[in-house]
Amino acid sequence: MSGFTLGKDILSYVAVGDSFTEGLDDPYPDSARFPQGRYRGWADRFAEHLARHVREVRYANLAVRGKLLRQILTEQLPRAVELRPDLVTLCAGGNDILRPGSDPDTLADAFEGAVRQLRDTGADVVIFTGFDTGFQPVMRHLRGKIATYNMHLRGIADRYHCRVVDLWSMKIFQDRRAWSDDRLHLSAEGHRRLALRVCEVMGVPVDEDWNAPWPQEPPxxxxxxxxxxxxxxxxxxxxxxxxxxxxxxxxxxxxxxxxxxxxxxxx
Structure with missing residues (x-):
């Protein structure tokens, strides 16, 4: 990786994706500073961690809830390329996977084109795999499709020298407290832990452990x-x-x- 370093005076970071990256369901507690309905999420939290180690972090978050991969590539990718940041986090395709008839092979081809464009700008790109849904009864049937997509994403990361945040292996997310009431989006605590994991992958020092055991509670x-x-x-x-x-x-x-x-x- 070339563009990302904590030694820079100024570091630019762009987050691209859907509700996962927009930050649902992690609302800012300070309604006086942020508009109602503005979500924080792991990307904002990660940028805040960066700001503790870099003199100035310039941050954009283009993610919008509900977006399919083709919409992200049409509406967000050109803007991300135009901004020419040092670092881009890219998570897309999850909403497509949820839909019947979606093909992880086709999705991966489109995803690879986006990574190629971003890497051509000189940006470092961080890719996220999908969660293991085996613990969720309603979405357990998607596990094979997600695993196929994940393998494609890992291959893309290898070819374009991207770092990977492997959500599939993070067993800490197999606890209901990591998820909001809708069981589709992370809770505030889930976002906090994920931001710490992204810091670990990127080599950003933090004082907390994303993998700390959940407090025990009776079933x-x-x-x-x-x-x-x-x-x-x-x-x-x-x-x-x-x-x-x-x-x-x-x-x-x-x-x-x-x-x-x-x-x-x-x-």
């Missing part, structure tokens, strides 16, 4: 677990299916939260 009674499943289906699964059937997306009308490379204010 929920069977009837409580079933009630939670029913509530989740009513509040999250049914609306998600309705959006798919009507051709709508949670990202309709949503703009990137940091469309420009701007100095990050240290928190």
């Amino acid at each position: 929920a009674p069977w009837h409580q677990a079933r009630q939670e499943d029913l509530r989740w289906a009513r509040q999250h699964l049914v609306p998600w299916i309705h959006r798919r059937l009507t051709g709508r997306s949670s990202g309709d009308g949503v703009r990137p939260k940091r469309p420009n490379l701007e100095p990050l204010v240290r928190r």
